[in-house]
Amino acid sequence: MxxxxxxxxxxxxxxxxxxxxxxxxxxxxxEFIQYKRSRAWYISSSVVAIGGFALSVLSKNLLFAIIIVIIAILYFIRDRQRPGTVVVSxxxxxxxxxxxxxxxxxxxxxxxxxxxxxxxxxxxxxxxxxxxxxxxxxxxxxxxxxxxxxxxxxxxxxxxxxxxxxxxxxxxxxx
Structure with a gap:
């Protein structure tokens, strides 16, 4: 050479x-930080989501119930993804x-x-x-x-x- x-x-x-x-x-x-979450984090976030959903159903607020379900689904999907790389120039x-x-x-x-x-x-x-x-x-x-x-x-x-x-x-x- x-x-x-x-x-x-x-x-x-x-x-x-x-x-x-x-x-x-x-x-x-x-693209985003993939945190290591404990079992307690998943339990407490599930309790908050279920509580918010129950409250929205009891108050007959269908839109809020739909929003809670969508947010829960999005976090479940994102939790399974690996973050991409973003370049800053x-x-x-x-x-x-x-x-x-x-x-x-x-x-x-x-x-x-x-x-x-x-x-x-x-x-x-x-x-x-x-x-x-x-x-x-x-x-x-x-x-x-x-x-x-x-x-x-x-x-x-x-x-x-x-x-x-x-x-x-x-x-x-x-x-």
Missing amino acids: ADPNPEELQTSTAPLETEHGKLLAEWEFA ITEDGISVGERFYSHESLKQFWLIYEPPAIKRLYVRFQSGLRPNLSIPVEDQDPVALRAILLKYLEEDLDQRGESFSDGFQRILKL
């Missing part, structure tokens, strides 16, 4: 160009999360909550106040390096001190 051309080696270490500009950071995370033009691309112009602010090992998240707020904040696990990325990259394009929200309510709720209840 011939030795690689030195010019090829230099270009392979150069920052990658993507359709959204120069790649600044990239990592992967699991930060480029000169914006942030890609999986198949979705968000330009820097559509984003307003970011903040990092880094309290390992439990909480390691990047939050991004959209210009449109109607869209929910984007919550991205940062996994093993260097939060200082991510912050330095994002500060070039977005304002940092220094008032945010903890993870979002929904992220904390999901983590604590292992949903």
Whole structure:
């Protein structure tokens, strides 16, 4: 085998160009966290679901009963699935999360909550106040390096001190 051309080696270490500009950071995370749940978790969640269903039947609230059944079925199905992998890319033009691309112009602010090992998240707020904040696990990325990259394009929200309510709720209840 011939030795690689030195010019090829230099270009392979150069920052990658993507359709959204120069790649600044990239990592992967699991689509969802697959918690190890105890028998007590399954028993207590079943009691809550059955109790909610019984209450909805007694109060003749058919819609609530249907919603409880659908949620129980969805959690049963999800519990049997393996999480897929989502790729996050930060480029000169914006942030890609999986198949979705968000330009820097559509984003307003970011903040990092880094309290390992439990909480390691990047939050991004959209210009449109109607869209929910984007919550991205940062996994093993260097939060200082991510912050330095994002500060070039977005304002940092220094008032945010903890993870979002929904992220904390999901983590604590292992949903």
